[in-house]
Structure formats: C-alpha cells, structure tokens
Amino acid sequence: xxxxxxSGGGLVQPGGSLRLSCAASGFTFSGYAMSWVRQxxxxxxxxxxxxxxxxxxxxxxxxxxxxxxxxxxxxxxTLYLQMNSLRAEDAAVYHCAKDLRVPVGGVTFSAFDIWGQxxxxxxxx
Amino acid sequence: xxxMTQSPSSLSASVGDRVTITCxxxxxIRNDLGWYQQKPGKAPKLLIFGASSLQSGVPSRFSxxxxxxxxxxxxxxxxxxxxxTYYCLQDYDFPFTFGPGTKVDIK
Numbered sequence: 191x192x193x194x195x196x197s198g199g200g201l202v203q204p205g206g207s208l209r210l211s212c213a214a215s216g217f218t219f220s221g222y223a224m225s226w227v228r229q230x231x232x233x234x235x236x237x238x239x240x241x242x243x244x245x246x247x248x249x250x251x252x253x254x255x256x257x258x259x260x261x262x263x264x265x266x267x268t269l270y271l272q273m274n275s276l277r278a279e280d281a282a283v284y285h286c287a288k289d290l291r292v293p294v295g296g297v298t299f300s301a302f303d304i305w306g307q308x309x310x311x312x313x314x315x
Numbered sequence: 316x317x318x319m320t321q322s323p324s325s326l327s328a329s330v331g332d333r334v335t336i337t338c339x340x341x342x343x344i345r346n347d348l349g350w351y352q353q354k355p356g357k358a359p360k361l362l363i364f365g366a367s368s369l370q371s372g373v374p375s376r377f378s379x380x381x382x383x384x385x386x387x388x389x390x391x392x393x394x395x396x397x398x399x400t401y402y403c404l405q406d407y408d409f410p411f412t413f414g415p416g417t418k419v420d421i422k
C-alpha cells in the first residue's frame with residue numbers, strides 16, 4: 191500500500207525546536223518530490239515547504255522561511271521538517287504529501303496524491 | 316506571493332444539484348491549479364490537477380475548468396458524500412498557495 195506516515199509532533203515552548211518525520215512506503219520515494227502542508231485548528235490549509243526528489247532544491251512559504259528546514263533521506267525513505275524558533279502561530283496539524291508531478295501536453299503539474307493523516311504540533315508555555 | 320481567493324466561502328445545496336466553486340489568482344498562473352477535497356478530521360484528497368485533469372478514481376461528476384486567473388470546480392450532481400471543504404492550490408510558482416476554502420453542506 192502506498193502511504194506516508196508523519197511523526198514527531200508534540201508540545202513545545204515558544205522559541206523551541208521540533209523535528210517532524212514522514213516515513214514513506216509502497217512507492218519509490220527517491221523518485222518523487224514531497225511537500226509539507228499544515229492546518230491550524232479550525233483554519234484552512236497552508237502550504238509551507240517543498241523538496242525535489244533529489245533533495246537538491248527546496249522552497250518555503252514566507253511564514254516559515256529562515257526558521258524551518260525541509261530535508262530528505264532517500265536511502266531511508268524519510269522526509270523531515272526541522273522547525274526552529276517556534277511561535278504560537280505555528281501550532282497546527284502538519285501533513286506530508288507526495289507530488290505525483292504529472293506531465294500533460296508538455297507541461298508538468300504538481301498533484302499531491304498521497305497524504306498522511308498528520309502530526310499535531312502545539313506551541314505553548 | 317500569488318494570492319488565491321475562492322467564492323463562495325460556503326454553500327448549502329440539495330442532493331442532485333449542480334454546484335460551482337470559483338477560484339481566482341492574483342496573477343496569471345496558466346492552468347497550474349489543483350483542487351482538493353477535505354472532510355473533517357481527514358487528510359486532503361486530490362480531485363483535479365492541471366485545472367481540468369481528473370485524478371484517477373475520482374467520480375466523473377467532478378470537473379474543473381479555467382486558465383489564467385479564473386478557475387471553477389463543478390460538481391454536476393451533488394451527492395451526500397460530497398459534503399466537505401474544497402480548496403484550490405496554485406502550483407505555478409513558489410511559494411505554492413492555497414485558497415481559503417469553500418465549505419459545501421447538504422441541505
């Protein structure tokens with residue numbers, strides 16, 4: 191079964207750090223770009239980071255740039271999100287998602303087809 | 316960053332109704348847009364990519380259209396299981412951005 195499973199969430203104080211993991215199975219992890227998307231309680235989805243299949247290129251939302259780092263270990267089929275200088279507004283469920291990267295008529299579209307159930311991050315003193 | 320808006324923010328419709336949700340980008344994004352469905356407590360589900368391509372396994376009552384700045388998601392005949400929040404996502408340029416969502420309820 192193709193799936194991804196997040197872990198590493200929990201309670202952290204403001205200014206603290208946390209590292210999230212996303213374990214992939216059922217597909218060739220090294221062949222796909224991946225993203226992190228979060229959802230604060232009662233709010234909408236927020237895209238926060240993206241990493242290409244090789245790990246060579248990474249991208250971030252302005253809200254987390256300079257504080258969060260996305261990385262991957264293709265030998266262990268795992269995606270990571272290192273979160274530093276955490277703020278109250280970072281509290282959310284964090285999902286990882288696989289990008290299908292579909293070519294259509296000479297253009298390649300991102301299409302996040304596999305999502306995990308998420309891991310909850312709470313930032314509070 | 317490209318800003319995405321959606322309308323309406325919520326709607327209530329009857330089973331069998333045709334439902335249309337609109338997504339607008341703050342600048343042209345070709346047809347680099349996806350639609351996602353999310354039910355409470357669940358992970359989002361991919362419905363449409365490339366503005367109009369239906370993801371495998373998604374019922375054909377879902378369709379997408381548009382290009383440039385204006386896009387629509389249409390449910391041709393609303394079913395009870397379609398009660399959910401729907402989000403558009405632009406993947407034209409980083410940072411990717413989601414719309415604020417449209418909540419669809421069944422009357």
